[in-house]
């Protein structure tokens with residue numbers, strides 16, 4: 429089978445498409461014929477070596493996490509999946525699976541669920557990590573209520589585009605940051621207020637917010653605490669919360685580690701099938717052009733997701 433692999437850390441040029449043996453499965457895993465996969469910033473961080481001190485890996489590995497495909501074989505301990513089922517989920521090598529950018533992947537059953545029936549494999553693969561991240565933040569941490577004010581920092585990105593849809597369905601007032609073509613993308617998703625992050629400072633425009641969902645990180649996360657009302661909550665995907673500043677302001681600030689498990693993927697499927705959440709795909713590339721796909725993701729403006737079509 430073909431797989432997109434790295435034998436050294438570096439830019440997109442270190443990725444090679446190799447012919448390797450299909451993975452075998454462990455009792456808790458499912459073998460998936462991968463039809464489509466999607467790129468997350470994490471895949472680029474693994475490839476570049478940015479994570480190597482925290483997640484030491486023995487190279488070579490097959491890159492990739494988010495997948496959608498068809499079950500080919502089921503491990504002896506696995507219940508709930510059968511050969512021929514259409515599934516979506518994660519197959520990250522860093523979590524003990526075999527890697528998603530491949531024609532076949534061995535993935536833990538605990539990180540898979542039934543694919544939403546009303547979307548194709550590309551759309552399903554685009555939704556996995558970003559959908560799980562948005563649902564975990566909004567439902568588990570923020571517990572967003574109708575009428576509350578939520579600021580989504582980075583609204584045109586993978587997570588941001590899903591978070592806006594979920595928050596609008598709940599009935600929240602949603603403000604977000606975007607720029608260029610991303611402004612039209614977030615307006616089409618129904619945001620109430622868009623701030624162009626290249627020309628305006630959100631922290632001078634937004635006041636008394638109930639919650640912040642930060643997908644950008646850096647110094648902006650500390651700044652975003654200032655727009656919260658007392659007892660407000662800020663969840664970041666990409667920064668280290670400043671606990672002292674949060675305590676001073678009387679707000680909660682937490683960093684989220686997303687769990688992409690069957691339960692959250694089941695909830696996501698319900699929202700997709702109810703047409704509350706729609707996939708936001710910017711561009712699609714074949715597996716052979718995956719280096720170009722990473723190049724595009726990392727060096728141009730991408731709204732929503734980049735998807736890799738596999739078979």
Ligand SMILES: NC(=O)c1ccc[n+]([C@@H]2O[C@H](COP(=O)([O-])OP(=O)(O)OC[C@H]3O[C@@H](n4cnc5c(N)ncnc54)[C@H](OP(=O)(O)O)[C@@H]3O)[C@@H](O)[C@H]2O)c1
Pocket residue numbers: 468469470557558561581582583584585586587588605606607610625643644645665666684685686687728729730731732
């Ligand atoms: N902790 C976890 O478990 C976990 C899980 C998933 C993701 N993450 C992290 O969460 C972050 C977001 O993930 P994602 O998949 O949504 O990434 P993404 O698709 O790359 O989206 C990021 C968005 O942020 C926008 N942006 C960049 N700089 C900005 C600024 N200064 N102000 C406002 N917006 C800005 C980008 O817009 P432009 O296109 O205009 O640059 C893009 O739309 C990444 O760092 C990722 O690694 C963490």
